Amino acid sequence: MKVLLLFPPSWHPSQPYLSLPSLTAFLRQNGVPNVVQRDINIELLDILLTEKTCLAFYQKILDKLKQIERSAPSRHATSSDQERRQALIHAVEALPFLAKKVERAKQTLRSEGFYELERYIESVNTINDVLEVLSALYYPSSMTALNNDMRYSVYSSQEIFQALGDEEENIFLNLYKDHILASVLELSPTIVGISITSTSQIIPGLTLARLIKDQNKDAHITIGGSVFTKLIENVKKIDGLFSIVDSFIVFEGEHALLELVAQVHGKQDFKKVPNLIYRDNAVTRINEPFYTEDLNKLPTPDFDGLPLRLYHAPASVLPVQTSRGCYYGKCAFCNLHLDHRNFRLRRPELLLEDIHKLSQKYNTPYFFFTDESVPVNQLRDISQGLLEKKQDIQWMGGVRFEHALNHDVLRKMHESGCQKLVFGLESYNQRVLDLMKKGTKADRVKKILDECLKIGISFHLYIIIGFPTETEQEAMETLGFVLNKEYLDSPGFSCLPSLFGMEKDSPITCSPSEYGLRSIMAPGNEDLGLGYFYEVEQGMSPEEAGRMYHYVISQLSEKLCPFPYNYSMSDGLLYIAHRKHALQP
Structure with a gap:
């Protein structure tokens, strides 16, 4: 077996x-x-990002281009044929140069060169450029290091x-x-x-x-x-x-x-x-009823067999989980409650044992708490345990803007190795926050972030543009808040906006009129659909929200360095920890 x-x-x-x-x-x-x-x-990225593979693709792309020229001369080509041909020509022109750079770019991300910002940005861009031109062989499909895109809908089984x-x-x-x-x-x-x-x-x-x-x-x-x-x-x-x-x-x-x-x-x-x-x-x-795991009976995760040296980072950042499910579970836009039947915690002493074992076994001090949101009491107990055991680790995780997340708790977290926190801000307008049922107050948000700045904890903010009834002015209020100069000047600050999408089984779909929606519609021919179209009675229409989203993206791109801090993933954690270490006397 x-x-x-x-x-x-x-x-x-x-x-x-x-x-x-x-x-x-x-x-x-x-x-x-x-x-x-x-x-x-x-594994596949590692294979693609080699000079050998690039040159093999180069020959295939050249053959494909010759085949197209023979079967459909450019004067008879459709617009789609012309676009495909242009993509192939661009790949033929760019690939020999990129092929010579790709392995160096990959190696930079796995070495100390990762921490040199210009080299980091150049390497990430080189990798995505390589993947883009390799994708020309399958035009109009494309891929990046993070994603892939085909003309086929993933929401339609057909x-x-x-x-x-x-x-x-x-x-x-x-x-x-x-x-x-x-x-x-x-x-x-x-x-x-x-x-x-x-x-x-x-x-x-x-x-x-x-x-x-x-x-x-x-x-x-x-x-x-x-x-x-x-x-x-x-x-x-x-x-x-x-x-x-x-x-x-x-x-x-x-x-x-x-x-x-x-x-x-x-x-x-x-x-x-x-x-x-x-x-x-x-x-x-x-098979129902659905089974729910007892987190306190599960073993420490086992990463043996995974090629840890192949990841695009100079050190391993290992994911661990302090809980499953979301302890809050009331946000109107969210369907993450579907991933787990109910909320459960792993006992802090077991989590501390996990961290110790993994740190020793895989020779890393870096950990990422993957919870939807770690409860404040759990954060307090974990931080206290890390301090008592003198475990020298660096960590980050997701949290909510809770009243209990005060100066004392944040200070203890920082002392235990917390480098960055990930917050779902969503909006800085109180009316929108209340309609979202976020359970947070804008003034409390500001106080917690100010405390993080004082203590030295970096933070990442997620925001949502276009929640039903949100006006352009309210969206601009959120944008103005996240572009606070103090935040922009703080090491490791990042912000990532998303355009509101109505997700399957989120609370908003159960009572659309409560959220100013005229109607919601399932897209046709999507038998695996995960969302809905909708019409609004007030606020920005979906089209207006889309334009505002692109404006917010452009403003953030101007003011914020997109790499590496603008990730809520391990890149930011490694950069911040390295920077602080470099500043120590």
Whole structure:
């Protein structure tokens, strides 16, 4: 019995994601020793970002260009043909130069050169330029280090199925065949688990599943992750998905995967597997009630087997989790409550043990708390424990603007190694905050951020543009607040806006009139849709909100350095910690 766990593209390349190490640790703890975990996202990036691969692509792009010229001379070409041709010509012109730079750029991000801002920016831009020109082979599809984009909608099963067999435009189909598939099949896995946690992973993840299934029909392929957890009812109605995979594990996966291993190895009685969606006699079954893990019985995550040296960072930043779910769970725009059935904490002493073990085993002091929002009491206890144990770590995590987050708590957090906090500000207008049901007061927001500045904790602010009824003036109020000169001048300050989108099963969809909405509409032909169109009675229309969003982006881009601080991920943590270390006498 061999279990193979895969994390597909596209995801941020600076640190591993927590899902596979958590599942790997649990399976190994419970007597399943033969578990292999692979981050296909970072493996594939490492292969693409080499001079050898670039030159191989160069020849393929040159051949493609000659083929187009022979079959459709430019004078007869459609506008689409002309655009494709221009993309290929640009790639042919740019690729030889970029190929000579790409390995140096990748190495810079893995070395001390990462901390030299100009070299960092140049390296990130080089990598994205390389990926853009390589993508010309699959025009109009494109990819960056963080994302991929195809003309196929990831919200339509029909378009997904078309993408899976499209060798012309599916970037990942031939990449997997050339570089990944053989090594996967060599392992002869009994179970293949693929984690799909963002929409950018849907087509890459299902492409990989289909390729494996075509070559090894006996392998049981199961899909986990938050995307399909939000699509339980949709999955039930789309039989075609089960021609690609055998099952889906929704919500949490530890006990579900363990029992799946037992049933695949034994009686194949899949109704015993918690949280499983599967086909039985041509009927889709959903195993309820859904199982919720006891966080205090889970082992320390196990990163063995992941290629930590391949990530685009000079040191490993490891994710850990102090809780699951959101303890607040009332924000009108949010559907993250669907990812977990309820809120639970891991006991601080267990978390401290996790940090100590991981720090020692993987030789790193850097940790990222992946919680939706860490409760203040948990922060206080963790900080106290880190200080008492004299654990020299540097960490960051997400928090809410709570009254309990006072000077004493923040000071203790900073002393324990907290370098940066991630806040969901969303708006600085009190009316909008109240309508969002954020449960925060604008004056309290200002006080907490001022305390962070005094103490030396950097912060990242998420804001939302275009929440229903928000006016242009109210959006400008939020923009004015985040462009505070004190914040802009503080080391590590970052801000990332998002355009409001009405997400499936968020509270706002249950009572649209309460939020000034005339109507909400599910997009046509989206049987895997995760959101809605809407019409407003007042405030900015969706089109006006879009224009305001682009204006906010332009203003932030002018005032804020986009790299590396404008990430809520590990890049910012490493920069801040390095800068503070350099300033020490």
